[in-house]
Amino acid sequence: MPKRGYHHGNLRQALVEAALALIEEKGPTGFTLSEAAKLAGVTPAAVYRHFGGREDLIAEASKQGYEIFADLMQYAYDSGQPSALGAFEATGRAYLAFARRHPGHYIAMFESGISVNHSPELAAAARRARDVLERAASDLSQHIPADKRPPASMFSAHIWAMSHGVVELFARNSPGAQAPFPADALLESGIGIYLRGLGLIPPDR
Structure with a gap:
């Protein structure tokens, strides 16, 4: 090196x-x-x-990663407006884009074992990133009847988990893992199935 x-x-x-x-x-x-x-x-x-020490150094890398991530998520959210569906889908795709463009930051954030509560600054940066996706979920969930509407935090957590799973299994060249389809297609179809289950997009004809 x-x-x-x-x-x-x-x-x-x-x-x-x-x-x-x-x-x-x-x-x-x-x-x-x-x-x-x-x-x-x-x-x-x-x-x-x-x-x-090394932990503080990695925590700073993680904080900077969350700041980049939050900016990217916010840009995706804004780009998808005025459609709530467009904004929500864009933020999901932004997760995959971030992992590809900033692998070092991604690893520091999600694979280093450093807690987001390591420092107030790191916690704030992580919260801002989560807030964008939660806001997109909240906007979209307004189209679901109130008695059937999941909490926005649960809604966004499901998409976060799905996005993270696709990245970890199929977008980062995990040893022994071979995606049956491109990671983008897997994430898009997974989000589509989830949203159809909530009645937010019509079923395929």
């Missing part, structure tokens, strides 16, 4: 970027702070000016 080094005095971000590269290559537990420091072009002691 080439040495990255840092510029303009932004050592903190250089360390995060080094950690992301190592996470992609070795996983969240497969590298040391010394390796991150070496890749950033500094001594191991310099890391401790910004982070208390």
Whole structure:
């Protein structure tokens, strides 16, 4: 792996970027702070000016990932408007797009074992991302009779879980896993089946 080094005095971000590269290559537990420091072009002691340890470094990578994720989800939600269905489907697809474009962040967020409550800043970033999908679910669920309407938090959690499952099993080259269909098609059809079950889109003819 080439040495990255840092510029303009932004050592903190250089360390995060080094950690992301190592996470992609070795996983969240497969590298040391010394390796991150070496890749950033500094001594191991310099890391401790910004982070208390490897867990804090990964938590920062996770926080930045959630911030990117929330922005992407918000953009997808806005792009799907004014249709509630369009906004909801767009946010589901955004999950898959994020995992593909930002694998290091994705791993730090969902596979590192770092709690979203590691810091108030991380918790807030994670909550903002979840809120976008929950808002899209709430908008769409208004078309369901009140006595049959699931809570928006449950609605969004189902789609989050479905999206996460498709990513983990079929979009990230999991060893031994071979998708019978493209990941995008699997997610789209899964969301379609779920929404038909709620009566939000008509059945196929």
